[in-house]
Amino acid sequence: MRxxxxxxxxxxxIYPIMAIIERLKERGISTNDEILFVxxxxxxxxxxxxxxxxxxxxxxxxxxxxxxxxxxxxxxxLFLEATKSARKILKExxxxxxxxxxxxxxxxxxxxxAKMHIPTMIHESNSVVGLANKFLGHxxxxxxxxxxxxxxxxxxxxxxxxxxxxxxxxxxSLHEEKIDLKKEWGLNPNMPTILVFGGSRxxxxxxxIMLKSLMDLKKKPYQIIWATGTYYxxxxxxxxxxxxxxTNIKILPYIKNMPGLLPEMTCVVSRSGxxxxxxxxxxxxxxxxxxxxxxxHNHQMKNALDLEKAGAALVIPEDDLNPNNFVSSIDHILLDxxxxxxxxxxxxxxxxxxxxxQVIKVMEEISR
Numbered sequence: 001m002r003x004x005x006x007x008x009x010x011x012x013x014i015y016p017i018m019a020i021i022e023r024l025k026e027r028g029i030s031t032n033d034e035i036l037f038v039x040x041x042x043x044x045x046x047x048x049x050x051x052x053x054x055x056x057x058x059x060x061x062x063x064x065x066x067x068x069x070x071x072x073x074x075x076x077x078l079f080l081e082a083t084k085s086a087r088k089i090l091k092e093x094x095x096x097x098x099x100x101x102x103x104x105x106x107x108x109x110x111x112x113x114a115k116m117h118i119p120t121m122i123h124e125s126n127s128v129v130g131l132a133n134k135f136l137g138h139x140x141x142x143x144x145x146x147x148x149x150x151x152x153x154x155x156x157x158x159x160x161x162x163x164x165x166x167x168x169x170x171x172x173s174l175h176e177e178k179i180d181l182k183k184e185w186g187l188n189p190n191m192p193t194i195l196v197f198g199g200s201r202x203x204x205x206x207x208x209i210m211l212k213s214l215m216d217l218k219k220k221p222y223q224i225i226w227a228t229g230t231y232y233x234x235x236x237x238x239x240x241x242x243x244x245x246x247t248n249i250k251i252l253p254y255i256k257n258m259p260g261l262l263p264e265m266t267c268v269v270s271r272s273g274x275x276x277x278x279x280x281x282x283x284x285x286x287x288x289x290x291x292x293x294x295x296x297h298n299h300q301m302k303n304a305l306d307l308e309k310a311g312a313a314l315v316i317p318e319d320d321l322n323p324n325n326f327v328s329s330i331d332h333i334l335l336d337x338x339x340x341x342x343x344x345x346x347x348x349x350x351x352x353x354x355x356x357x358q359v360i361k362v363m364e365e366i367s368r
Contacts, residue, residue, distance in 0.1 A: 001367055002034045004093060006109040007101030008043035012125050012274040016101055016359075019166035021054060023356035029364075036093050038086070040105050059085045059105050082108035090116055096367040099123065099359075100136060107132040114139040119366040123359060125165050125274035127302035129153040141366045144359055146274065146352075147306050163359045164352025165278035171259045172282050172353055179260045185225070185250045192222040192266040192334045200254055202229015203271055205318050206290055207236060213323045218246030222266070222334045226251045266340060267333045272304035272315075278355075280312075284348030286340050287313045288329045290321060312347035 005021065007013035017037065024030040032053065039045035041058045049056045059082045086109045090098070098113035100106030100122045114120045114136075121142040124133050127149045137143055137154045144163040145151050151160050181187040198206040207228055210217075217224060226249060228236045233253035240251070255261055262268070262283050270276055272289040280287050289307065291300035307313035314329045333340050352358065 001030050001097065001364065002093065002095045003030055003363065004036045004038060004090070004095040004098045004109065004113070005101075006038040006098065006103075006106040008039040008045045008103035008105045010103070010273075011044060013101040013103045013106070014039075014045050014048055015275045016123055016125055016166045016278075017099070018048070018052060018054075019170035019356050020099070020359055021052075022170060023166070023360060027360070029360065036089075036095070038089060038105060038109050040103075043103070043105070057089055059089075059108060079104075079108055083112045086112040087116070090118060097121065097363050099363065100132070100140075101125065102130040102133050104132055107135055110136050111139055121362060121366060123163070123166075124150045125278070126150065126299045127306050128297045128299035130296065130299075142362050144362060146278070146355075147303070149302065149306060161358070161362050162352075163362065164355035165274060166356040166359055167275050167278035168282035168351050169354055169356040171262070171279045178263055179257060181264060187223050187225075187248075187250065189264070191248075193225065193264065194222060194267045194269065194330060194334060195225045195227070195255070195261065195265045196269040197227035197255065198229055198271055199273070199276075200229060202227075202232040203290070203292065204232070205321060206269065206271075207232050209290075209321050209323065209326050211236070211239060213327050214240075214243075214245045214249065216323065216327050217330075218244075218249060220248070220331070220334075222330075223248040224250070225255075225261070225265075227255050228253060230254050267330065269330065272300045272307070272313075274303060277303055277307065278351075281307075281347050281351035282353060284344040284351065286333050286343035286347060288326075288333070289313050289315050290318055291315070293318050307347070307350070310346050310350055312343055312350055 005017045021035055036055045037049045038057050090113055097119045098110055100110040110120050120140040122133050122136050122140050123144040125146050127147040129150050137156055142161055143154055143159045144161050146165045181189045210226055230253045262285055265285055267286045269288045272291045289304040291304045304315045308315045316325055
């Protein structure tokens, strides 16, 4: 099966595609030569996709500017040029199906494919539907989604298929190589352990609250792995010079093998991006979520509240974050085994362990 994938800008648009690509190859449905990822030159995809050895092409496009409406004349002009570039790519590659996950590049690519009567579909990984996917919902053959609240935003109900986030299936197949906590960081594998992180670059609010809470946390009967993010690591280290924060807290810049670490965690504190949530629910890890307020349509808060409603998470809005509610939320999970077990069960019930296969099933159906 020849497939064009398109999406860009954020990990939430890219990682589901990478998980599907991996599964297509595993199952022998598509070879590397039969897969193409179309993104933008400036987006995160321009680094991630080629590094994974996946064929990659770019289209020049930009988003709408809400602050300076006059600049949107250029945006419209670029979109029309992008559809011409998309048509050229589609004619050359001749895909059996085109799948978009969001971002303006997918808007141009999937729209043009639908106009050419090529089977098309989109995947929405967040609770709040992005602008590109909202637009494309009218044109595509199928709409795959993760959160039930996202489904409510599409008027084309017959097109909807709940598949979950493909990253869920990928993380389950990756976590066999578990990290040895004692060997890696000298931690006790029999003690409750929490992971605190804010993504690869880190999150300033999470790092600040950790610095404020360290003296309290070092007295606790549990241990902590704090990944500051590569951007903040040196700054955190500098602030902690000469401070004794105990032996139960390990501070690192980044976790390379996240799927190997997550199964060993009693609890995680993090942002609430779609990819992270897919990982937590796949493994049934209880979480304290501090949604980023700096995202489109505040979708991280919506993602987090969906988990909290199901009993799988505790949510602290960034504006309300303080050492008291931060530490007490962690205590609530780590010091109450029954509560942690119920949270884990609720989390697992939300995960879809065959999400990639569910998306591939839809791809095969429409490509026929």
